[in-house]
Amino acid sequence: MNPAKPPHGPVDPAAARERTAAAEGPGARADWIGDGLRQLYRRVTEEPLPEAFAKLLAQLDEEDSSAAGVPAVPDDAGSN
Amino acid sequence: MTLAAIRAEMVELVPQLRAFARSLCRDPSRADDLVQEALVRALTNLVQFTPGTNLKAWLFTIVRNEYYTQLRRGRFEVRVDSEGSLPEPSVPPEHEGELQLRDLNRALGQLSPDQREALILVTASGFSYAEAAHICGCAVGTIKSRVGRAREQLTRLLEGTASPESRDRSRREPPGTAPP
Numbered sequence: 001m002n003p004a005k006p007p008h009g010p011v012d013p014a015a016a017r018e019r020t021a022a023a024e025g026p027g028a029r030a031d032w033i034g035d036g037l038r039q040l041y042r043r044v045t046e047e048p049l050p051e052a053f054a055k056l057l058a059q060l061d062e063e064d065s066s067a068a069g070v071p072a073v074p075d076d077a078g079s080n
Numbered sequence: 081m082t083l084a085a086i087r088a089e090m091v092e093l094v095p096q097l098r099a100f101a102r103s104l105c106r107d108p109s110r111a112d113d114l115v116q117e118a119l120v121r122a123l124t125n126l127v128q129f130t131p132g133t134n135l136k137a138w139l140f141t142i143v144r145n146e147y148y149t150q151l152r153r154g155r156f157e158v159r160v161d162s163e164g165s166l167p168e169p170s171v172p173p174e175h176e177g178e179l180q181l182r183d184l185n186r187a188l189g190q191l192s193p194d195q196r197e198a199l200i201l202v203t204a205s206g207f208s209y210a211e212a213a214h215i216c217g218c219a220v221g222t223i224k225s226r227v228g229r230a231r232e233q234l235t236r237l238l239e240g241t242a243s244p245e246s247r248d249r250s251r252r253e254p255p256g257t258a259p260p
Contacts, residue, residue, distance in 0.1 A: 060090070
């Protein structure tokens with residue numbers, strides 16, 4: 001029913017292929033739904049960010065320069 | 081990957097987080113609040129992020145968890161309306177394409193939250209079924225069936241707005257001109 005192959009994990013390289021299959025959905029009949037959804041979604045992503053985000057993002061930058069000493073903990077990277 | 085690099089990537093993902101949040105809670109200003117709270121949470125818990133893994137999926141998971149946590153606390157009162165999940169087109173719907181998008185958006189708003197989030201994650205956000213399953217904390221098969229049912233439901237809802245004879249013509253173009 002669905003042409004997508006079984007997925008293997010979050011950062012599997014096969015995920016890219018599957019993404020395409022998943023996004024296209026089962027057959028051409030559904031294409032316009034996918035296209036429409038992507039278009040609606042993209043409109044939000046293309047909106048200018050509200051002022052509130054500018055503040056938060058500026059804060060992000062500040063913390064950037066002050067929090068250099070906080071270690072990132074590499075866990076079981078690549079566990080997928 | 082340095083923390084600075086992770087933060088920079090986070091900043092780039094904000095527009096997508098906004099779009100996903102809006103599809104969840106359907107109210108633009110609440111969606112933005114949600115994203116900001118999620119970003120603060122993500123920063124606070126940044127050490128829990130494993131560099132080299134999928135930052136986008138991690139952030140989407142936080143937005144989603146934040147949404148459902150707030151929902152349980154009654155922070156979002158249930159607003160049942162006929163408006164869609166994503167923004168109404170800002171230009172007057174004089175083109176048929178705009179009408180179709182508006183109808184699609186309204187139909188999207190009628191899906192169950194489970195189906196809507198699965199559909200958006202896979203179809204619009206570009207996640208694989210496995211990634212979407214990870215984000216939603218459910219099985220891959222569950223995501224697949226939700227996406228499938230969401231698409232069926234959308235097709236039904238949109239076909240319901242058209243006369244039977246227009247359905248054949250709408251094979252590539254959904255009906256959008258008929259009044260709801």
